[in-house]
Amino acid sequence: MESKVGSFNYHIESxxxxxxxxxxxxxxxxxxxxxxxxxxxxxxxxxxAVVKDHTAWVLSRLTMEIxxxxxxxxxxxxxxWIEDVTRYFTQRCLRFINQQGKTVGYARSIWxxxxxxxxxxxxxxxxxxxxxxxxxxxxxxxxxxxxxxxEVGGEPKSGYTVRYSDIDINGHMxxxxxxxxxxxxxxxxxxxxxxxxxxxxxxxxxxxxGDKLKLHLTEVVPGEFIVDTKKEGVSVCRCRIxxx
Amino acid sequence: MESKVGSFNYHIESxxxxxxxxxxxxxxxxxxxxxxxxxxxxxxxxxxAVVKDHTAWVLSRLTMEIxxxxxxxxxxxxxxWIEDVTRYFTQRCLRFINQQGKTVGYARSIWxxxxxxxxxxxxxxxxxxxxxxxxxxxxxxxxxxxxxxxEVGGEPKSGYTVRYSDIDINGHMxxxxxxxxxxxxxxxxxxxxxxxxxxxxxxxxxxxxGDKLKLHLTEVVPGEFIVDTKKEGVSVCRCRIxxx
Numbered sequence: 001m002e003s004k005v006g007s008f009n010y011h012i013e014s015x016x017x018x019x020x021x022x023x024x025x026x027x028x029x030x031x032x033x034x035x036x037x038x039x040x041x042x043x044x045x046x047x048x049a050v051v052k053d054h055t056a057w058v059l060s061r062l063t064m065e066i067x068x069x070x071x072x073x074x075x076x077x078x079x080x081w082i083e084d085v086t087r088y089f090t091q092r093c094l095r096f097i098n099q100q101g102k103t104v105g106y107a108r109s110i111w112x113x114x115x116x117x118x119x120x121x122x123x124x125x126x127x128x129x130x131x132x133x134x135x136x137x138x139x140x141x142x143x144x145x146x147x148x149x150x151e152v153g154g155e156p157k158s159g160y161t162v163r164y165s166d167i168d169i170n171g172h173m174x175x176x177x178x179x180x181x182x183x184x185x186x187x188x189x190x191x192x193x194x195x196x197x198x199x200x201x202x203x204x205x206x207x208x209x210g211d212k213l214k215l216h217l218t219e220v221v222p223g224e225f226i227v228d229t230k231k232e233g234v235s236v237c238r239c240r241i242x243x244x
Numbered sequence: 245m246e247s248k249v250g251s252f253n254y255h256i257e258s259x260x261x262x263x264x265x266x267x268x269x270x271x272x273x274x275x276x277x278x279x280x281x282x283x284x285x286x287x288x289x290x291x292x293a294v295v296k297d298h299t300a301w302v303l304s305r306l307t308m309e310i311x312x313x314x315x316x317x318x319x320x321x322x323x324x325w326i327e328d329v330t331r332y333f334t335q336r337c338l339r340f341i342n343q344q345g346k347t348v349g350y351a352r353s354i355w356x357x358x359x360x361x362x363x364x365x366x367x368x369x370x371x372x373x374x375x376x377x378x379x380x381x382x383x384x385x386x387x388x389x390x391x392x393x394x395e396v397g398g399e400p401k402s403g404y405t406v407r408y409s410d411i412d413i414n415g416h417m418x419x420x421x422x423x424x425x426x427x428x429x430x431x432x433x434x435x436x437x438x439x440x441x442x443x444x445x446x447x448x449x450x451x452x453x454g455d456k457l458k459l460h461l462t463e464v465v466p467g468e469f470i471v472d473t474k475k476e477g478v479s480v481c482r483c484r485i486x487x488x
Binding site for chain 2 (some may be wrong): 174183186
């Protein structure tokens with residue numbers, strides 16, 4: 001059997017860095033998806049295996065904590081493992097290690113297995129009980145579990161229309177694109193003195209091409225923001241962002 | 245000496261594909277940058293080497309022709325080489341080969357070496373004459389050279405404001421982000437029956453955070469479009485796109 005923990009190395013390309021020469025949060029989010037995809041694939045429950053059962057893995061909740069963003073031309077190691085499997089969700093953890101071998105962050109992600117025809121969640125325990133064989137807690141994931149992010153009312157701060165580049169292979173908005181649009185609500189100035197230390201996203205509804213989304217922003221305590229993305233007044237995803 | 249042609253393999257991740265399960269044009273554009281970056285790095289004139297001379301490579305013109313887009317979980321081989329070096333530009337060609345070994349496209353790109361302080365182009369022949377040693381024509385690049393794309397007037401079709409995720413390590417708009425925003429002017433329907441067979445971009449001015457850009461669209465002959473991105477009425481980049 002494959003080891004329970006997968007370990008993958010990624011290179012931070014200069015042309016994918018932000019203006020500070022640092023990896024962006026969406027780029028690390030893409031590494032996270034890449035590691036999750038490969039880890040699942042190597043263990044027989046990746047995209048290609050589950051699509052045969054008309055099933056897709058859908059990211060439901062995600063928390064990331066990053067103490068130190070890797071810079072251009074550096075390597076980032078991403079370790080990932082399954083921490084728990086319940087009837088409707090798998091809980092996948094990740095650890096980020098820089099090229100000096102220092103742990104610079106963690107993530108915890110909650111995934112549902114969605115029937116691609118009915119769009120309803122599948123009972124993972126009866127559909128693929130073997131996934132539970134990969135559960136491990138050999139590495140600690142010392143960050144809080146994804147919780148509930150409150151709604152934000154009032155006038156929107158910004159908005160966008162879902163376009164071709166936002167849509168993924170399942171025909172809905174790409175999980176990382178929500179993060180990219182959310183991060184883009186902030187002015188460049190805050191990135192000059194601070195970094196996003198903690199990021200949490202709660203996905204609430206799928207979006208499709210042409211949807212007109214509005215972003216609502218509030219600062220709950222100094223440095224801690226909530227961004228609520230809404231479609232016709234109803235939240236489609238909510239994020240909590242802590243800058244330090 | 246390193247061989248003149250670099251060859252790099254990339255995997256098409258399912259979560260980076262479009263709704264058709266195909267690599268997008270911006271994704272292939274990123275592979276192109278990745279291959280160009282690595283090819284230059286291995287030969288001593290990559291980002292890290294030239295930044296010491298306060299210099300950055302800036303993409304000035306690009307043409308791509310793609311007959312068959314690779315699908316998810318497939319491999320794409322990108323070959324790249326320098327076809328010519330003149331006083332102010334290097335001309336880099338690329339060939340795209342699918343996992344069955346079939347050539348599925350070509351690209352030709354024109355790069356300037358910009359002084360990062362004055363933002364003026366450097367004389368490449370006197371600054372780095374050694375780059376000319378890598379010129380080769382051992383592979384044919386049977387696509388037209390980048391030309392002039394005409395201006396489009398009238399009312400804009402769409403627009404966007406340059407945000408954090410659009411800005412690259414040089415502090416200006418990322419070359420591929422222009423392509424992403426340009427492709428996003430099209431309705432999803434056209435992607436269902438056609439693909440972009442030919443794409444040409446002419447970069448005219450650098451954009452910065454907060455710039456409000458307007459996209460003008462015209463169909464010059466059936467299936468052939470020009471998208472002109474303007475800032476305050478002045479073109480910052482123009483693209484010619486042929487669908488088939």
